[in-house]
Amino acid sequence: MEQQQLDINAIFNQFFGDQFPRHPEDIYLQVTVSPEEAQAGCVRQLRYDVRKCCGGCGGSGEAAPGAATPCPKCKGEGELLAKQSTMFGTVQIRRMCKKCKGMGRLIKRKNACARCGGKGTDRVEEQREYITLPAGCGWQRFSYPGKGHFADQDKRGTLFVTVSVAG
Numbered sequence: 199m200e201q202q203q204l205d206i207n208a209i210f211n212q213f214f215g216d217q218f219p220r221h222p223e224d225i226y227l228q229v230t231v232s233p234e235e236a237q238a239g240c241v242r243q244l245r246y247d248v249r250k251c252c253g254g255c256g257g258s259g260e261a262a263p264g265a266a267t268p269c270p271k272c273k274g275e276g277e278l279l280a281k282q283s284t285m286f287g288t289v290q291i292r293r294m295c296k297k298c299k300g301m302g303r304l305i306k307r308k309n310a311c312a313r314c315g316g317k318g319t320d321r322v323e324e325q326r327e328y329i330t331l332p333a334g335c336g337w338q339r340f341s342y343p344g345k346g347h348f349a350d351q352d353k354r355g356t357l358f359v360t361v362s363v364a365g
């Protein structure tokens with residue numbers, strides 16, 4: 199039998215992915231397939247919630263363009279480097295900045311969009327998506343650009359799917 203190549207990203211995703219998304223518009227999902235499906239490939243229907251942009255501000259959260267200021271904690275990056283102890287030793291991972299919730303900028307209450315309160319999103323909709331997983335998909339992570347949350351009216355984040363094998 200061929201030695202299974204372990205995807206380190208998939209493992210990281212299992213441990214940290216759900217808690218610390220790298221970008222606020224990215225979505226991390228996990229699917230479990232049977233050993234037969236992992237070998238032959240399969241089709242899965244995914245159901246997940248997608249954040250839609252606020253109709254008032256178009257996703258910026260600002261009452262007027264330029265109302266936001268860069269986040270001082272992450273210097274506008276939206277993420278911070280952190281050290282994490284894992285079974286592989288100490289590694290550097292990127293964590294979402296909690297101060298700005300990954301947005302990289304802060305909006306004062308008085309400058310925030312009245313409709314969404316500066317969040318940039320005013321509703322969540324369930325999304326149904328069929329994905330085709332190729333043969334040998336077990337313990338791998340697949341990315342689907344443009345299937346994540348809405349960053350603004352037409353730009354969307356990436357959906358990441360990590361495939362675990364049952365049994």
Ligand SMILES: [Zn+2]
Nearest residue numbers: 252255311314
């Ligand atoms: Zn808004």
Ligand SMILES: [Zn+2]
Nearest residue numbers: 269272295298
């Ligand atoms: Zn920040």
